[in-house]
Amino acid sequence: MLAGKYIRGIANSPVGSAVAGGAAAAGLSALGNVGSDKPGERIATEALGAAGLGAAFGAMIPARSRMYSKANAEGGGRVVAEQIANDPSIPDEQKVRGLKNVQRVVKATPPLAGAFSAGTIALGGAVGGQVGGGVANLMGIDPENPGSSNTMSARYSMQGYV
Numbered sequence: 001m002l003a004g005k006y007i008r009g010i011a012n013s014p015v016g017s018a019v020a021g022g023a024a025a026a027g028l029s030a031l032g033n034v035g036s037d038k039p040g041e042r043i044a045t046e047a048l049g050a051a052g053l054g055a056a057f058g059a060m061i062p063a064r065s066r067m068y069s070k071a072n073a074e075g076g077g078r079v080v081a082e083q084i085a086n087d088p089s090i091p092d093e094q095k096v097r098g099l100k101n102v103q104r105v106v107k108a109t110p111p112l113a114g115a116f117s118a119g120t121i122a123l124g125g126a127v128g129g130q131v132g133g134g135v136a137n138l139m140g141i142d143p144e145n146p147g148s149s150n151t152m153s154a155r156y157s158m159q160g161y162v
Contacts, residue, residue, distance in 0.1 A: 014059045021058015025125030026051035032129065042141040049132025053124035061117045068113035077106035
């Protein structure tokens with residue numbers, strides 16, 4: 001119960017959501033590199049890129065939560081249900097089906113908004129990790145270990161320039 005109090009506060013604040021989204025995306029990026037042979041500075045650069053985009057997407061969560069709240073979904077569903085019920089051109093059996101579909105959409109809207117928010121943070125982590133990897137390449141941080149087939153000396157030896 002105590003954790004819910006603080007999580008709700010984070011979820012309702014754009015700054016708190018940005019921090020949480022950035023931390024989650026950076027953590028996912030670092031977790032994706034567990035067991036890799038990448039240098040630590042490259043992993044940190046990828047995590048930093050992931051944190052930036054994760055924070056940007058995390059800051060959008062409070063607005064999305066308000067937009068797709070239960071009250072807003074019910075209000076919109078009520079308007080659509082009234083339009084369906086009052087339209088004389090729609091047969092009664094289609095009205096019943098339409099009203100049931102409106103109820104399903106109203107029930108599903110808030111959980112789907114939450115799942116969409118989680119997905120955007122994961123997407124931000126993935127794309128941000130790629131951006132961070134590109135920055136690491138520009139900085140000259142080689143993802144390969146020394147002595148691999150991608151080093152300059154290995155390329156020269158393969159061409160016979162030993």
